[in-house]
Amino acid sequence: MRPLTLDDDRLLPTEPGVRALAREVYGHVRDLPIISMHGHVEAQVLAEDEPFDDPARMLVVPDHYVTRMLVSQGTRPEDLGVPRTDGGPVEQDGREIWRRFCAGWHLFRGTPSRYWLEHELHEVFGVRVHPSPETADEIYDQLAERIASPEFRPRALFDAFGVELLATTDAPTSRLEHHAAIAASGWSGTVVPTFRPDALVHLGRPGWKRDVEELAEVSGEDTGDYAGFLAALRQRRAHFAAMGARATDHGHLTADSAPLERADAERVYAAARAGAVGPADASAFAAHMLFEMARMSRDDGLVMQIHPGVLRDHDPAVHERFGSDKGFDIPIAVDFVHGLRPLLSEFGSDPAFRCVLFTIDETTFSRELAPLAGAYPSVRLGAPWWFLDSPLAMRRFREAVTETAGFYNTSGFVDDTRAFASIPARHDVSRRVDSGFLATLVASGQLSLEEAVETAVDLTTTVPRTAYAPRGA
Template sequence: MSISDGFLHPDRLFPPEPALRNIARDLYATVRDLPIVSPHGHTDPAWFADDEPFEDAASLLVTPDHYLFRMLHSAGVPHAALGLPRLDGTAPQVDGRAIWRVFAEHYHIFAGTPSRLWVDHAMSAVLGCPEPLTPANADGLYDHIGEQLGRPEFRPRALFSRFGMETIATTEGALDPLDHHRKLLADGWIGRVRTTYRPDAVTDPEAPGFAENLQCLGEITDTDTASWDGMIEAHRRRRAFFREHGATATDHGAPSAQTADLPLPEKQRLLDMALKGALTPTEAELFRGQMLTEMAGLSAEDGMTMQIHAGSRRSTDRALLSTYGPNMGADIPARADWVGGLDALLNRHGHASGLRIILFTLDESTYARELAPMAGHWPCLLIGPPWWFHDSPNGIRRYLDQVVETAGFANLAGFNDDTRALLSIPARHDVWRREVCGFLARMTAEHRMDGAEAEKIATELCYGLAKRAYRL
């Protein structure tokens, strides 16, 4: 990365013990400037397609970040004070500066959290703020950031280059027309930016508008999605369309890792019922599980890497959901059963040549108990990096501590930042790189590997593994 540390300490996150710190520093020197590969995330493709300047500090850093507004909410800040838009289309009139001041007043509650690291990094290393945010300097920093954002080097494509990014994947629903990616294709930017096939709206019968979604999928792919085979064919075609726009991967969010492998008549029966909205919750789970198995089958055919993000209970705060909609910070992890859940899928497709499936968990108790032993056996399985609440310094330490001994390094998928916040991308990769170096420093200092091996593995973890996992 060609960005400086600014007000951040150059040794941040390294182990403080001198012997370890020195090794970590040396390792970090070999990985800090590797290109950023960001194979999974939720940035807005319009940024890269249109390359318009960002507006202000609040709308850039605060209001799109559910890590931030969930904590502000827990501290008693009403969503209205942040001007967040409601489902009914109304939004309180709060100007950016007022939002920024509220954020500054509460910035201390982020002490010890990764949000603090990411925001500090964005403000310091990217936006050139001279010191961390406080209530006293809020106005000044707001103005400073506003000025910066008006300059050409803060437009999205310039940031892409400045961050040393090699490629970034966005995530679009199966029905998305990919207009922005079409423009990126025309501009020769596909490859640097890619889409990812995320079909939840047409694979989850409990998704809003499921029947209409599926009909729409049939129309745009010229298939009959009321028949099971037709529906699978529709996915096959739509995946090809996504691949034309750079996609090398699919992504699947599910409340659990449950999969199924049913006979065709039973699948058709489930589809019939799903289209009528007549599935029980258990049948809906079965439908989703069958669709995961189907998607693995298609990945075995077309070579797209399959990502499974399972185990979040979505929208547990129903008043919030009805007023503000989903993704407002009330999604909470649940226990996961990966061994039982993936049984059907793996026994159907687990030996398919070239199949690659990356598993992301929110239940850390499955790292050592389930994911590492599974990835240490099945050739198709890779363990994704720590996800969501666990993408933090201590979260990364627990992850490496618990997966490496049983899965080795080669069964990991490297890092991905999974973010909506463009400016946090270098920060997140930097945290991963520092933690990787800290982990390997201890391995080296304990004489479990030598320095040359640690360097190779660090490079793999920060660059090579992600490229191979996603076929980039």
């Protein structure tokens, strides 16, 4: 039986002298608070604070990073308990799901998922044997016993993880009742919503008209025309801000932000209401609304997160059967320079506006994003996101952007996770990689050790607090 151990120097540079410096830097940040400004943990989990169902539904089923690897090797999503949109049968036995996961443990070698999973198992749950077909039941029983205890309920873990703030991602039509319940509960944890209007600005999306009608219901504004639509969005943003929201979130296909003339926007919106909008007009309206969302962020102070460049739901059959966010979102190339020029020309130097740019296309780091962040006062760079939230990509990110944008035009690490127990593991990856990068600057005479420690602490806490502070704060 192979033991599960963690190397305390994992991800640090291998050269002994640089590693010693990295240890020193990392020692100052490893236990700092976690500021999680972008993720997909549901507020309901922390509002209700119920024990997690079982190990599989805690660590496997909700994490598409995990399920996509197993699916890529031929496992059916149904066999991993992934819910079907039609309510059809899927595996309900958590132990069977866990056995399938353990049988595929070797598939995660060299991936960030392996790092996160090992950290969760070893550091959070005290597991000391490698997952395998032979150890699956033993580990499952140990995990099941742990998550049944009060110390492993969501709020207790939140506190044990040292989370200072957790931002969720929420539909614009959400009534945020779970956030209200958390605020009224007397618990000290800080959980804030994030406004994500994607479903309302992409006119060709199935269900758009239904969502616009729901927007009217929750906002109290008449969305029958374009003016009412904008008024409803402003009302919802104000409600989110009142509930503690710091940011908005925009996952457009491209970075196009060209505004339409008012009459054209009204015409396209009316066509969509009538069910007669074409693809070209729908795309133009989405770009226009990115510009309008920037205007609203300038006015209400919510930080605008933009992460274009993903073809969502690449396999239509998987999307139809299981819905979105099932591991079939594939990167595409994006032109940030021309796409964002209208938006940044209007708002990029306005002190009331702040945007954070994310990408999963590494080729844009040094060519486009770092120069934009190094020029426009409003722009910050988000850490490598999603497919690239891996140790090697994080290192390449620092190498590509630091000389042009520096450290203080970035926004801090975001974990972008649905897997609650993996939050500390993901932030630990970032802290180790940054410590190693800073150690190389010390070893090459570019920074003093004192400056490296100060920078590491800032990247972990000061930078995200500043980047996501409400404008005017």
